[in-house]
Amino acid sequence: MNRHKLETVVHGIFLIMGLITIACVLLITIYLVIAGIPAIREIGIVDFLFGEEWASTAAEPKFGILPFILTSIYGTAGAMLIGVPIGFMTAVFTAKVAPFKVRMIIEEAVSLLAGIPSVVYGLVGMLVLVPGIRELFDIPDGASLFAAIIVLAIMTLPSIINVSLTALEAVPKEYEEASLALGATEIETYFRVSVPAAKSGIAAAVVLGVGRAIGEAMAVMMVSGNAPNMPSLFESVRFLTTAVASEMSYSSGLQRQALFSIALVLFMFIMMINAALNFLMKRDKEN
Amino acid sequence: MIAAETKKKNTSADAFNVEGHLKSSGYSGALSSTSGAATIKKPLSFKRKAYINTMTILMWICAMVTCALVVFILAYVLYKGIPNISWNFVSTSPSYLSGNIGILPDILNTVYIVLASLIIVLPLGVGAAVYLTEYSTNKKLAGIIEYAAETLSGIPSIIYGLVGMLCFCQFMGLKTSLMAGALTLVIMNLPTIMRTAQESLKTVPQSYREGAFGLGAGKWRVIRTVVLPNCIDGIITGCILATGRIIGESAALLFTAGFAHALNGVVKGLQSAGATLTVALYVYAKEQGEFGVAFGIAAILVILTLILNVAARLVGAYFKKKRA
Numbered sequence: 001m002n003r004h005k006l007e008t009v010v011h012g013i014f015l016i017m018g019l020i021t022i023a024c025v026l027l028i029t030i031y032l033v034i035a036g037i038p039a040i041r042e043i044g045i046v047d048f049l050f051g052e053e054w055a056s057t058a059a060e061p062k063f064g065i066l067p068f069i070l071t072s073i074y075g076t077a078g079a080m081l082i083g084v085p086i087g088f089m090t091a092v093f094t095a096k097v098a099p100f101k102v103r104m105i106i107e108e109a110v111s112l113l114a115g116i117p118s119v120v121y122g123l124v125g126m127l128v129l130v131p132g133i134r135e136l137f138d139i140p141d142g143a144s145l146f147a148a149i150i151v152l153a154i155m156t157l158p159s160i161i162n163v164s165l166t167a168l169e170a171v172p173k174e175y176e177e178a179s180l181a182l183g184a185t186e187i188e189t190y191f192r193v194s195v196p197a198a199k200s201g202i203a204a205a206v207v208l209g210v211g212r213a214i215g216e217a218m219a220v221m222m223v224s225g226n227a228p229n230m231p232s233l234f235e236s237v238r239f240l241t242t243a244v245a246s247e248m249s250y251s252s253g254l255q256r257q258a259l260f261s262i263a264l265v266l267f268m269f270i271m272m273i274n275a276a277l278n279f280l281m282k283r284d285k286e287n
Numbered sequence: 288m289i290a291a292e293t294k295k296k297n298t299s300a301d302a303f304n305v306e307g308h309l310k311s312s313g314y315s316g317a318l319s320s321t322s323g324a325a326t327i328k329k330p331l332s333f334k335r336k337a338y339i340n341t342m343t344i345l346m347w348i349c350a351m352v353t354c355a356l357v358v359f360i361l362a363y364v365l366y367k368g369i370p371n372i373s374w375n376f377v378s379t380s381p382s383y384l385s386g387n388i389g390i391l392p393d394i395l396n397t398v399y400i401v402l403a404s405l406i407i408v409l410p411l412g413v414g415a416a417v418y419l420t421e422y423s424t425n426k427k428l429a430g431i432i433e434y435a436a437e438t439l440s441g442i443p444s445i446i447y448g449l450v451g452m453l454c455f456c457q458f459m460g461l462k463t464s465l466m467a468g469a470l471t472l473v474i475m476n477l478p479t480i481m482r483t484a485q486e487s488l489k490t491v492p493q494s495y496r497e498g499a500f501g502l503g504a505g506k507w508r509v510i511r512t513v514v515l516p517n518c519i520d521g522i523i524t525g526c527i528l529a530t531g532r533i534i535g536e537s538a539a540l541l542f543t544a545g546f547a548h549a550l551n552g553v554v555k556g557l558q559s560a561g562a563t564l565t566v567a568l569y570v571y572a573k574e575q576g577e578f579g580v581a582f583g584i585a586a587i588l589v590i591l592t593l594i595l596n597v598a599a600r601l602v603g604a605y606f607k608k609k610r611a
Contacts, residue, residue, distance in 0.1 A: 006505070017414030018414070018419060020477070021432055021436050022432060025435045031454060090350045093346035106353065113353070119537050119569045120360070120364060120589060123582070128363065211443075216443070217445040245541065274437065
């Protein structure tokens with residue numbers, strides 16, 4: 001009887017520990033919604049989302065976050081444009097072509113790339129990339145959307161490579177053997193049989209990369225210049241993440257509330273990306 | 288007229304030459320075609336050859352770019368940073384009076400925050416994993432928990448920072464302190480620990496559990512004495528991964544742990560604001576323009592990353608050997 005009681009109690013404790021993850025997600029959602037709604041209400045959702053000017057400390061403050069939204073979207077798209085081909089090709093190479101030793105080297109390199117803290121990327125970007133861009137394109141300041149895109153492309157490489165690598169490894173050997181037996185060469189087999197068979201996983205890799213890119217704050221803050229302009233490749237820009245980070249420490253009143261609203265918008269983006277990721281991962285597993 | 292005639296002559300001579308050439312090579316051509324038939328090997332068309340070559344070259348280039356990036360970043364940071372690291376640098380506090388810059392408080396803050404986060408997140412993460420693999424019979428609930436964990440791992444750190452500030456610093460009254468930062472990092476690292484623990488719980492053979500149950504042990508006893516000791520490798524790997532993430536984290540700590548450089552003991556340190564190494568790097572580089580100091584910290588961070596990577600690999604190899 002006593003033992004039975006103990007078992008029930010222990011079961012209950014583990015159940016609570018399991019439920020904590022759900023509680024955390026709810027906590028984050030509720031806090032963001034409660035903190036984010038008031039400013040959107042006061043500013044008006046259309047003015048807030050589609051306003052083209054952000055002047056939070058002006059005498060007549062304006063809170064339009066369209067520049068941030070567009071910058072985040074363009075920045076992420078640009079990073080994917082550079083990062084996906086490189087990451088994809090590296091993944092195919094590592095999974096299928098590379099000799100064992102080369103493969104070990106690449107895997108080690110990728111795990112290091114994933115482990116380097118984002119502020120270190122920011123620092124290197126600040127001192128190598130930004131002056132480089134300034135001189136190469138002959139513009140007054142290299143801290144720009146372009147610099148942020150390159151840093152983001154590098155930072156998303158490990159996620160893209162690792163997830164597509166796993167997907168490519170999971171392709172059944174029979175598919176490849178059948179293709180080889182029909183006279184396709186190895187390279188043709190990898191790109192025309194293995195890759196299509198792993199396409200859900202590779203798509204998941206891209207979506208994961210998008211999530212990483214859109215959520216990155218510190219490295220981007222250090223290289224993007226941080227002025228609330230409409231996005232343009234060689235101008236100083238501000239992302240959704242950096243908009244929150246750069247003003248939070250000295251904000252107050254409506255400005256502070258507006259920052260929470262920006263975080264809420266960012267959170268919405270992330271939730272959509274998560275849903276897409278979950279869908280793709282599930283489909284990959286089913287295949 | 289004359290030119291045309293000579294041209295005609297030339298072409299006829301050419302034609303003759305070609306014919307002669309064909310005649311002389313005709314025999315060998317027939318021979319090569321028969322040998323081709325014997326091995327049934329058709330040469331690849333130009334288009335296929337071009338495709339294969341381009342893809343191969345592209346793959347090599349991309350893989351090399353990836354590796355070159357890593358080598359460049361590591362080499363650059365170490366080259367710029369190591370000359371700045373001295374005993375004075377790592378063993379003193381910064382002082383505005385003497386203009387001295389030391390990072391001892393930042394190192395200690397990092398150690399405190401890593402320890403505090405791990406102590407809290409380990410039981411929670413492992414407990415959740417145990418619930419999912421050992422207890423859960425409700426598939427729907429398990430699905431929701433796993434989806435929640437996946438959602439958590441996708442949320443950007445800046446959002447953790449904001450919620451941590453609202454929840455721990457303001458609502459729970461912890462103010463800007465290392466403890467608030469550590470609690471924020473607990474939520475962030477929960478999915479990491481949970482996933483690695485879950486993976487290794489799955490590798491514990493079902494027969495172990497059945498054997499223990501057969502001897503009359505209760506479920507809790509089985510978990511405590513059979514299941515958990517067998518998944519220690521997953522827990523250690525999870526710890527290493529989480530440590531790496533905590534050391535590298537900055538956006539979530541900016542508004543929860545602050546950026547003070549005071550030298551404190553563990554108890555007082557956790558209650559007061561303090562910068563970890565990454566936050567200190569950010570502040571020195573972006574706000575104060577002290578790039579030498581920033582590179583010194585960056586070099587330390589990169590070396591720590593290298594050590595953690597090697598440690599994770601060694602732990603994995605050690606347990607694999609032990610199991611086999």
